[in-house]
Amino acid sequence: MSLTLIPAFRDNYIYLLTLPQKPGVWIIDPGDAAPVVAELSRRGLRPSAILCTHHHADHIGGVAELAATYQCPVLGPGASRIPARTEALREGTVHLDGEEMTVFEVPGHTLDHLAFYWEDLLFCGDTLFAGGCGRIFEGDAAMLYASLQKLAQLPDATKICCAHEYTLANLHFAAEVEPDNGAIGERLERVRRQREAGQPSLPSTLGEERLSNPFLRCHLPSVQHAVRAVYPDTAAESVATFAALRRWKDGFRG
Ligand SMILES: [Zn+2]
Numbered sequence: 001m002s003l004t005l006i007p008a009f010r011d012n013y014i015y016l017l018t019l020p021q022k023p024g025v026w027i028i029d030p031g032d033a034a035p036v037v038a039e040l041s042r043r044g045l046r047p048s049a050i051l052c053t054h055h056h057a058d059h060i061g062g063v064a065e066l067a068a069t070y071q072c073p074v075l076g077p078g079a080s081r082i083p084a085r086t087e088a089l090r091e092g093t094v095h096l097d098g099e100e101m102t103v104f105e106v107p108g109h110t111l112d113h114l115a116f117y118w119e120d121l122l123f124c125g126d127t128l129f130a131g132g133c134g135r136i137f138e139g140d141a142a143m144l145y146a147s148l149q150k151l152a153q154l155p156d157a158t159k160i161c162c163a164h165e166y167t168l169a170n171l172h173f174a175a176e177v178e179p180d181n182g183a184i185g186e187r188l189e190r191v192r193r194q195r196e197a198g199q200p201s202l203p204s205t206l207g208e209e210r211l212s213n214p215f216l217r218c219h220l221p222s223v224q225h226a227v228r229a230v231y232p233d234t235a236a237e238s239v240a241t242f243a244a245l246r247r248w249k250d251g252f253r254g
Contacts, residue, residue, distance in 0.1 A: 003121065003161070005200050006039050008032040011165040012058050013202060015123060016040075016047075023048040024097035028116065028123045029163050033062030037069065048097050052076030052085075053125025054113040059163060077112035089114055106151065108144025109134035115151060121159050121203070124151060129162045130204040131170030131187070133215040135250065141243035145218070148242075152216055156207030167191050167201035172254045174214050177226045177245070183211040218242040 004016040008031050015028040016039060028051045030036050040047065047070050052060050060082055067074050067084035075096075078088030087094075091105040102117040106127045115124040126134035127144070128151050136144050171188040178184055187208060191201045209216050217223045218241040228234050231244040 001119070003203075004039065005202060006035050007165075007200075008035050009058055012163055013161075013165065013200065014062075015161055016045075017118075017121070018045065019097055019099060021098065024099065025049075026051060026096070027066065028161070029053055029059040029125060030062035030066055031058040031060065033065035033069075036062055036066060040070075046070050047072045050074045051116055051123065052082045053115065053123060053127075053163070054110045055080035055082060056110070056126070059125060077110075077114050079112045080110070104147075104150055106147035108136055108139040108141075108147045111138040113147070117154065117158075120155070120157055121161055122151065122154060122206070123161045125163050127151065127162075128160060128209065128213075128215075129164060129170055130160055130167040130202055130209070131174050131191075131213050132166060132249065133213075133246070136246060141246055142239050144246070145239050145242040148215060152206070152210070154206055156205060156210070158206040159203035160206060160209060161203045165195075165200060165202065167204070168195055169254060171212070173249050173252050174212055176252065177214040177248075178217075178222050181212065181222070183208070187212045214245060215242065218245060 002018050006014040008014050012031050014030045017026045025045050025047045026049050027047045064083040073086040074084045075087045076082035076085050089103045093100050104115040106113050106115045109126045168191050174184045194201050214223050218238045224236050224241045227241050227244045234240050234244040
């Protein structure tokens with residue numbers, strides 16, 4: 001198995017996963033066809049499936065061209081308009097190239113956002129980010145919070161394959177929320193060095209997210225106190241804290 005991150009646009013990653021057995025080559029969230037075609041050609045690969053987490057243009061922009069070029073199935077959420085979709089997915093399992101993959105419904109960023117879990121890899125689109133989480137466009141805070149909690153049930157070693165390189169900015173915000181959290185400071189330095197060296201900060205692990213991502217830490221007094229210092233009317237409980245934290249991050253300019 002090998003996982004390749006293909007940079008696209010300003011800060012997107014398209015994931016290319018090659019399984020040990022042929023023909024398993026999966027493309028996740030191809031917002032742009034050109035860099036994917038270039039990588040596939042360079043390695044002499046053909047995709048066996050295209051997977052879409054949600055319907056935003058920077059995740060599906062390359063789907064129609066790739067599906068037409070390679071004649072491969074396209075799997076994604078049912079309600080959204082995913083180009084060339086051949087199979088609508090719901091929460092549960094799906095069989096692909098002889099492998100069983102778990103599908104989670106994780107609404108909040110969009111109403112029909114999906115996450116894909118195979119072996120120790122979690123492709124979570126714009127739901128959980130390294131050091132942060134997606135914006136709430138179609139759902140509400142309680143919905144996104146429940147979705148993140150669903151993903152947080154997975155093992156610590158789960159690799160978080162999110163769709164954007166937002167980690168550094170997210171960790172600057174995390175350090176603002178929890179200035180005394182050593183795990184955040186340590187991670188911020190590590191990610192800063194990675195980015196200076198031109199390396200992706202992804203995938204992260206769920207274990208490190210638990211320690212340093214404030215959006216997975218809304219049950220803790222440290223995060224609840226920090227949120228109440230900015231939004232004094234916030235109830236000292238997880239969902240209200242999460243909602244206020246998301247609002248705080250929306251207006252945060254580091
Ligand atoms: Zn999106």
